[in-house]
Amino acid sequence: MNILDDLKLQYKLGGIAMRVIYWNVACFAISLVFFYQYSGGGFAYPNWLALSSDPNVFMFKPWTFLTYAFFHSSFFHLLFNMMVLNFASNLFLTFFTQKQYLGLYILGAIFSGVIFSLSFYFLGMPGIIVGASAAIMAILVAVTTYQPLMGVRLLLIGNVKLWHITAVILVLDLMQFRLDNTGGHISHLAGALFGFVFIKLLQNGTDLSVIVSRTLDFFTNLFKKSPTTPFTKVHKNYKKPTEKVTSRIVTKDKTQQQIDEILDKISQSGYDCLTKEEKEFLFKAGK
Incomplete structure (x- = not known):
């Protein structure tokens, strides 16, 4: 399995967090x-992409x-943000x-953008972010806010509480508020407020997330083709061979069982612990 197939499989199995990271990286590649x-x-972003x-x-x-x-405005801007986002x-x-x-993610971005x-409008400071x-x-x-006392282990520092990390980031934003990138720091603090x-x-x-879920479901259903049911002729006295049905169910159960075992392995040890055969099996099963 080549690198492209590997990336596709990670995108399929990584969940929404991995997909958001992929979307950010793809947008950065396009902007380059x-x-x-x-x-x-x-970068010279047009005003139909950047927020003015x-x-x-x-x-x-x-x-x-x-x-x-x-x-993002630079590679390091993207790299730092994606590291914090993954965390x-x-x-x-x-x-x-x-x-x-x-x-x-979506509502936090919108709220912060509005703030x-x-x-900037009331301060008379034109700018884009x-x-x-x-x-x-x-x-x-x-x-x-939900679990402030959760323990987090950081490299070279050791165990700290989650609220310690968040507090340091917020304090740094406040300290740099008037020094540089004022608009960015305003949006950061607005995002923090919205998360709380x-x-x-x-x-x-x-x-509040149901606003986004229902909106996405509405547009998904709007453009989704309604399945057409073909005409089927019914034979009352016809019985399907029980042997074939049983065989099909057993095959499906074995395949699903193997998928579940591999997914459990990913959740415990990560995607990289899979063998080449297991990766290829998941890739074929996801098609």
Whole structure:
């Protein structure tokens, strides 16, 4: 199995967190081709992708309240964000569903984008932002709000509480608020606020992620073709051979059992522990 097949399999089995990381990396790869200025050494994102604080722009391009959260200004910007996203995602998905994860990512990005645009507009500071940091902060603060005393082991530091890590990141944002990238820090803090509110509402019985789930389900059903049922002639006295039915069920059970065993192995030791034969079996089963 080649590298491309390996990546496809990881995308299929990795869940929503892995897919969000893939989407961010894919958007960065696209931006290198179309928006990177090699002479100037930087990105020139158009205002139909990056989020602008100019109401004459964002009012007519409302999708930018989401698209900005999938593009980054540099490789290291992307790398750091994806490392934190992977860390926060694993913790969040320990307690919550994948639909709640995606809903929080999207709503956190939108809320943070609105706060950034309004803040810069009223401060009279024109600017644009890109990056997934605000959505990531929403996920990190959400899981911290839910389990602040969770123990986390960090390389070279040792065991710390989850709230210690989140507090350090928030303090750094506050310290740099007036120094550099003010718009970015405003969106980070807005994302943190949204993550906190998201969990508090969820604990009181209000799940904001259903807004995103129902919206996606609506558009999915809108463009999904309704299955056509072919005409079948019924024979009352006809009986299917019991031997073939049993054989088919046994084969399906054995295949499903093997898939479950491999998935259990992934959850315990990671995808890289699989043998070549197991990877190829999962890839064929996922087709």
